[in-house]
Amino acid sequence: MSNQKRSSVSNVVNEQDVQKRNQNYNQYVKEITPKFSIAKNTIKAFVVGGIICTIGQGFTNYYMYLGADEELAKSYNTLTLVFLSVLLTGLGIYQKIAKFGGAGTLVPITGFANSVAAPAVEYKKEGQVFGIGCKIFTIAGPVILYGIFSTWLLGLIYYLLKQFGVV
Structure with missing residues (x-):
């Protein structure tokens, strides 16, 4: 930490007047706080997400070229992107x-794969069980849990609406 930042932090901590401390x-x-541009970040996310999706479409086309039907090619594409x-x-x-x-890297399936793999890499030093095993789903776990729950809930609502002839 630089001397200027240390002195700024010191001013905040050592100030006796609460109002002045809050101002400091x-x-x-x-x-x-880092400065950022919403427009610039949006464009970068759009470009990076678009590149990832274009690469994915390229894999799908390649697998279809090799003889896979469209559904199988899309499955291979998903596996390839996750890998x-x-x-x-x-x-x-x-x-x-x-x-x-x-966000351009978070929206495609690659972002989900990254959210599962990143904690495994980060906590591998703590061992296979307590590191990787316990921490691998720290980020992805809530996504999986709420994704499954909301799917179940919407399926139940759809089923009930269908039973009562609304849908």
Whole structure:
């Protein structure tokens, strides 16, 4: 931490007047909060997400060229994208892409694969069971849980509506 930041933090902590301390804290937060452009981030996310989807479409077309029907080609495409995402996560490349592309890397299935693989890589030093086994679903677990629950709930609503002749 630089001397200027240390002195700024010190001013916030050592101030006795609560109102002045709050003002100092708010000023400190404003100074260290990164500035970003919504338009620039949106464009980067759109481009990176578009590139990922274009690569996925390329894999689908390639598998169909090799003789797979469309449904099988899409399944192979999904497996390929998940594999590549996990591989790039393990090599530390996906995080760099995500830092640049933001939400563009989170929306495709590659983002989900990354969210499962990243904790495994991060916690592998804690061992196979307590590290990888316990932490692998820390990010993806809630997505899986609420995805399954909401699917079940919507399926139940659809079933009830169908039974009463509404749908």
